Amino acid sequence: MRRDVFQAIADPTRRAILSLVALQAMTPNAIAEHFNSSRQAVSKHIKVLTECKLVNQELTGRKIYYQYNPQKMKEVDTWIEQLRAIWENRFNQLDGVLKNLKNKKS
Amino acid sequence: MKKETIFSKDPQSNSLTVVRAFDAPLDSVWQAWTDSEILDKWWAPKPYRAETKTMDFREGGLWFYSMVGPKGDRLWCRVDYKTIEPNKSITNTNMLCNEKGNKSPNFPIMNWRNEFNQSSGGTTVRIEITFEKEADMDIVIKMGFQEGFTAGLSNLDHYLSMNSEPARS
Numbered sequence: 001m002r003r004d005v006f007q008a009i010a011d012p013t014r015r016a017i018l019s020l021v022a023l024q025a026m027t028p029n030a031i032a033e034h035f036n037s038s039r040q041a042v043s044k045h046i047k048v049l050t051e052c053k054l055v056n057q058e059l060t061g062r063k064i065y066y067q068y069n070p071q072k073m074k075e076v077d078t079w080i081e082q083l084r085a086i087w088e089n090r091f092n093q094l095d096g097v098l099k100n101l102k103n104k105k106s
Numbered sequence: 107m108k109k110e111t112i113f114s115k116d117p118q119s120n121s122l123t124v125v126r127a128f129d130a131p132l133d134s135v136w137q138a139w140t141d142s143e144i145l146d147k148w149w150a151p152k153p154y155r156a157e158t159k160t161m162d163f164r165e166g167g168l169w170f171y172s173m174v175g176p177k178g179d180r181l182w183c184r185v186d187y188k189t190i191e192p193n194k195s196i197t198n199t200n201m202l203c204n205e206k207g208n209k210s211p212n213f214p215i216m217n218w219r220n221e222f223n224q225s226s227g228g229t230t231v232r233i234e235i236t237f238e239k240e241a242d243m244d245i246v247i248k249m250g251f252q253e254g255f256t257a258g259l260s261n262l263d264h265y266l267s268m269n270s271e272p273a274r275s
Contacts, residue, residue, distance in 0.1 A: 087151075091109070091126050093147070093152075095128065098130035098135065
């Protein structure tokens, strides 16, 4: 199944996990302690986040730590910016059209 | 003076909201959104231009148009009007289609709700675009990423024809 940033952040639990690991790298157990859902459910969420590279795994000693990857989040901003550019272009054209309408009327 | 476009995305409800104020009275703005001759003048983002094939602005009616690129490439779109409250709101569905108006199989349907409000010295338009499912938003977003949305419009036909199978990876 395809994984990407948007799918990942669409889920509230995953957003909560992201905000946890954004503060500090954490082990899966430490993450799971913050949630009422089962450990398996939490590790599924972590898997999604890892697959879309929003979090990275790091092996320290024998423990796996998960840490936030801010670079990936920039994709979201980029996309919003692209869409914004299209709409602004469109609306600036509409400004011009409306101005002409006004001139015709007066 | 340029007005700011407020743009927000809510992944939880699979929706995008765009809000923009216009320095014009409500009836003019309404006209600009509902009269195809005027729509053709501004609806397509540059370097595209919109060209209406048919317009039937009523509940259950259809706006069938294309966006024509600088090289003459054409992207067909249709807007099906669901509800219309004059000078107030329009709800419709938006989709890409072929030159006969049949929906492109791989492009999701977008549900739009446009609200028009008189504001101090002008008119505010609020557009909420909702996708039926998360995966639909995903497709539109993917297209934006991979093609670079503005330039990507010209590649959309190509993209759609290349992706007649559901994406797999």
